Amino acid sequence: MLGILLVCALFALFGLLLGYSAIHFRVEGDPLVEKIDAVLPQTQCGQCGFPGCRPYAEAIAKGEADINRCPPGGEDGVKALAELLGVEAKPLDDAVGGEKPKALAVIDEQKCIGCTLCIQACPVDAILGSAKHMHTVIASECTGCELCVPVCPVDCIAMERVAETLASWKWPQPRSVLP
Amino acid sequence: MLSRFWEFHGGVRLNRHKELSSEQPLAVAPIPKQLIYPLQQRGGLNSKALVAVGDQVLKGQIIAGDDHPLSVPTHAASSGVVTALEYRPVPHPSGLDGLCLVIDTDGLDRAVRTKSVKDFNHSKPDTLRRRIREAGVVGLGGAAFPTATKMNTGNRTIDLLVLNGAECEPYITCDDCLLRTTPDSVLQGAAILMRILGVERCIIAVEEDMPEAAQALEKAKLGGRPPSPPAPSPRFALPDGEGSKGVADATTYSNIEILKVPSKYPTGGEKQLIQVLTGREVPVRGIPADVGVVCQNVGTAAAVYAAVVEGAPLTSRIVTVTGPGVARPQNVVARIGTPIAELVAYCGGYTERAQRLIMGGPMMGLALPSDELPTIKSTNCILVADSDAVGGEKQALPCIRCGACSEACPVNLIPQQLYWHSRSDQLKKAQAYNLFDCIECGCCDYVCPSHIPLVQYFRAAKGRILDKQREQQKADHARLRFEARQARKEREKREKEEAARRKKEALAKAATDESPGRPPPSP
Amino acid sequence: MRFSTAASPHVNPTNSVSHIMQQVLLALIPGALAMLWFFGAGVLINLLLAVCTALAAEAMALSLRGRPLKPYITDYSAVLTAALLALSVPALTPWWMTVTGVLFAILIAKHLYGGLGYNPFNPAMVGYVVLLISFPKHMTAWLPPSGLSDLHLGLSDTWNIIFHAQYPAGVAADAVAMATPLDTLKTQLGMGKTVGEIWTDQRFGALAGRGWQWAALGYLAGGVWMARRQVIDWRIPVSFLSSLFAVALLFFLVDPTRYVYPTLHLFGGASMLGAFFIATDPVTAATTPRGRLVYGGLIGLLVYVIRTFGGYPDGVAFSVLLMNVAAPMINFYTRPRTYGHRP
Known part of the structure; x- marks a missing residue:
């Protein structure tokens, strides 16, 4: 009899504890989404089929999207996501396109008619200009998402590959050792 | 003698090959036809060219510079005409081109007039530092860190100046040569540096197998002349004349100690030398000044002396041109910017054994693809190595975990663990094993029985980590901008709706008021 | 060019x-x-x-x-x-x-x-x-x-x-x-004989088993040569043999009739071969300097335990294999202090 009472008392105690912690230690928002979002490259390009990196992160967290749908993140990004979520890494989904070398948008200023469409398309406000005036891309802010390319009515935006410079160069991995 | 020193972990003993160049007298290379100046500075950015193509320049004239704390001005090493400002191959492991200024010399060697401070004992440290910076002096030991910046130690208490004359890399003898020929300039430089730092004590460290250098220093310290006959100064004939003029009296030198340290590679590494001399360890991510020490190369000290007392900017230095691939190995005074080909030609050209061109020593030097590249301020040695250095195609076997690399590592890392992690791209683990403490000295490569290019793996891993960090920063920045834009759009939308609603209300009100003459309220 | x-x-x-x-x-x-x-x-x-x-x-x-x-x-x-x-x-x-x-x-x-x-x-x-x-x-x-x-x-x-x-x-x-000296010792101790009685057997020599002790000395000579030339790390054999000797001496001092002379442990069985040639196999041994001391020491201890209390007369092979399993963990906990880092 005492045993039963004791167990009941313990249950009640733990229940109270759980209830208390549920209220007082509640985590605001979904930390997983934040973590996934931190891994994504933030190009906001929408190639994954979601309107931006965060919506994609939310979809991954809910299990609605696979981890291999981010071409700018590349294989490394998939690997990082796999590590974060504790799942197997896999090759990029062919449907979203392959990994491309890093590129920045460049506006041909001779051709630009100042329509501001690209400015509206740019997710990170990296294009400067106003109506009827020539536009230009702030190279340091451009994420290379290519969203401005299709909207240009005169096709004056091109993606230019980022050339390797003395500052960005890094040592290559040596030829592999015999396994 | 030995008991006076501390020891650093690991290190290796190497065949030194120093006699190749050290037995020949110091020579002065002639004015090259062309001088090439890469504009990239230590901070990674190009300094601004201050002359234009077609300009006449004089020797000692500043041709490039900017205000970044990690850059110093570049001076023309001879008079001539600027013929190009273009991208050319530069001494860099990437083999990529960098922006260079090219001067075609006129052979007249006309120089700008320079000011000099005869009595530095009454100059303010700040004045001296500024003069050192204006003269373009950087660390001549190989790292080319701006000397004036290094001498600015903030509010740290410094109690010791170390002058590094321990050339631990094989083949290189330029510091040895400098100490034997003009020990006074080094001692005077030491006195200036001590004044700037306000320290009472200075140690000039040479290796134990450089007895002549130590002797020359001791003699100069006692006020005597160097033992060898008057040799050409490491600088060219300067308008102000040359040679020390007894600026600092001999009593100043009593605080300068000359010590012979064991010849073990890499004793000449800054942190290793400090450990050997003082037993102090520079904390991780710290600088030697954090433990009260400032370390400068002996060549730098001589350059400081020239800059301050003679007003001569850094336009030349001693370069060891050596190796089995050079006909007449020797030390030469070379103008900075001289193409390597001209230096080698001056030393008798290549022998048929020439197989690899290395700037610096064999352990940490940079293999160059072509001898059209110029010498730069940090070029202490041009080593033309033969097949002994190139070797056959090394067949790397798997790591057998023998631990020889850990035994040899001067910073006490576990290179074999770093190797596993670097190779399999486990960069976080590699960092946990202190990857970034690796000084890339090459000791582990040298002792590895499996011939694994360990240092190369570490460099590649470091590069990838830095790259990832840059990308992460960029991504975080893009996220902020994206979120700001989202917020702005949201606000605009809300404002628009608000305006529309108000307009509608106003219209409705106007309709009910039945007073058509009233203007609608502005949104 | x-x-x-x-x-x-x-x-x-x-x-x-x-x-x-x-x-x-x-x-x-x-x-x-x-x-x-x-x-x-x-x-x-x-x-x-x-x-x-x-x-x-x-x-x-x-x-x-x-x-x-x-x-x-x-x-x-x-x-x-x-x-x-x-x-x-x-x-x-x-x-x-x-x-x-x-x-x-x-x-x-x-x-x-x-x-x-x-x-x-x-x-x-x-x-x-x-x-x-x-x-x-x-x-x-x-x-x-x-x-x-x-x-x-x-x-x-x-x-x-x-x-x-x-x-x-x-x-x-x-x-x-013929049973090896270690085997003989084990069986006869089991039959209630004392160490002194067993040692009168002709199999036993000055240090350990006759013949066996010379092989052990041969391995010792080869091992010392290797250690001097830094082919192997001295730490593993030294810690192996010292811990084996120390624990053998301890038990011997407690009861010399039941626990045999420490020399038999050092020069008998596969101790020398194991200490210099087997435990030092770099691939499977611990790799950090302190780790190697621990690794060798624990092997020595295990060898004594298996020989004295276990079912087999010799235990070098088992001890080495057991410590092979522990080597990665030993490595992890004995990482040396990198220059400039706090201990």
Whole structure:
């Protein structure tokens, strides 16, 4: 009899504890989404089929999207996501396109008619200009998402590959050792 | 003698090959036809060219510079005409081109007039530092860190100046040569540096197998002349004349100690030398000044002396041109910017054994693809190595975990663990094993029985980590901008709706008021 | 002029895997000669048989795995594994047992785990333990060391015993099978005898078993030579032997009638071979300096425990294999302090 009472008392105690912690230690928002979002490259390009990196992160967290749908993140990004979520890494989904070398948008200023469409398309406000005036891309802010390319009515935006410079160069991995 | 020193972990003993160049007298290379100046500075950015193509320049004239704390001005090493400002191959492991200024010399060697401070004992440290910076002096030991910046130690208490004359890399003898020929300039430089730092004590460290250098220093310290006959100064004939003029009296030198340290590679590494001399360890991510020490190369000290007392900017230095691939190995005074080909030609050209061109020593030097590249301020040695250095195609076997690399590592890392992690791209683990403490000295490569290019793996891993960090920063920045834009759009939308609603209300009100003459309220 | 480039350092390395393995093989010679002297031609036959089998197995495994033959065959690691195994088994071990042991060591213990550098367990000891567990009778039957019996087996006799299990006329199979000193000690202690009584047996010499002690001295000489030349790290043998000696001395002082002289532990059984040649196998041992001290010390301790309280007369192979498992953990907890980092 005492045993039963004791167990009941313990249950009640733990229940109270759980209830208390549920209220007082509640985590605001979904930390997983934040973590996934931190891994994504933030190009906001929408190639994954979601309107931006965060919506994609939310979809991954809910299990609605696979981890291999981010071409700018590349294989490394998939690997990082796999590590974060504790799942197997896999090759990029062919449907979203392959990994491309890093590129920045460049506006041909001779051709630009100042329509501001690209400015509206740019997710990170990296294009400067106003109506009827020539536009230009702030190279340091451009994420290379290519969203401005299709909207240009005169096709004056091109993606230019980022050339390797003395500052960005890094040592290559040596030829592999015999396994 | 030995008991006076501390020891650093690991290190290796190497065949030194120093006699190749050290037995020949110091020579002065002639004015090259062309001088090439890469504009990239230590901070990674190009300094601004201050002359234009077609300009006449004089020797000692500043041709490039900017205000970044990690850059110093570049001076023309001879008079001539600027013929190009273009991208050319530069001494860099990437083999990529960098922006260079090219001067075609006129052979007249006309120089700008320079000011000099005869009595530095009454100059303010700040004045001296500024003069050192204006003269373009950087660390001549190989790292080319701006000397004036290094001498600015903030509010740290410094109690010791170390002058590094321990050339631990094989083949290189330029510091040895400098100490034997003009020990006074080094001692005077030491006195200036001590004044700037306000320290009472200075140690000039040479290796134990450089007895002549130590002797020359001791003699100069006692006020005597160097033992060898008057040799050409490491600088060219300067308008102000040359040679020390007894600026600092001999009593100043009593605080300068000359010590012979064991010849073990890499004793000449800054942190290793400090450990050997003082037993102090520079904390991780710290600088030697954090433990009260400032370390400068002996060549730098001589350059400081020239800059301050003679007003001569850094336009030349001693370069060891050596190796089995050079006909007449020797030390030469070379103008900075001289193409390597001209230096080698001056030393008798290549022998048929020439197989690899290395700037610096064999352990940490940079293999160059072509001898059209110029010498730069940090070029202490041009080593033309033969097949002994190139070797056959090394067949790397798997790591057998023998631990020889850990035994040899001067910073006490576990290179074999770093190797596993670097190779399999486990960069976080590699960092946990202190990857970034690796000084890339090459000791582990040298002792590895499996011939694994360990240092190369570490460099590649470091590069990838830095790259990832840059990308992460960029991504975080893009996220902020994206979120700001989202917020702005949201606000605009809300404002628009608000305006529309108000307009509608106003219209409705106007309709009910039945007073058509009233203007609608502005949104 | 154009030059080829490469990353620094631009020096040829001074050491190589095959050079290390060759030196270890050289260092085995004094001990192997002593074994040959006391246990006859069987030792040599075993050695040759094991080496040939190992090379064949290595070549087969490499070609099956699509790896280049030359760099791995010439690294001498397979030869060393074979030699260590051959010196650990009795001189008259039937050929099929030696072959089985070596095949197991090379194919399963080494190549199944990825070959040179990747095997977590010492291949020679895996092969040995497989034989010991599978054929305990054969593995404990040692030929009496020369000088202890009148038996003289020629090369052809030995050949016939190993390859055809044919014993020369007048020699029974029992006559060529003698318990090792450690085995004798264990059995007779079990029968209630004291150490002093057991030691009067002719098998025991000044330090340990007759004949055996000379082999141990041979291995010791080779091992010291290797340690001086820095082929092996001194830490493992020193900590191994010191901890074995210390614990043996402790028990001996507590009760000298039940616990044997520490010298038997040092110079008997496979202690010397194990300390200098087996525990020092770099691939499977701990790698940090402090870790190696711990690793060797624990092996020494385990050897004593197994010999004195366990079911087997000797325990070097088991101890080494057990500590192989612990090596990564030892490494992790004994990382040296990097320059500039706080302890």
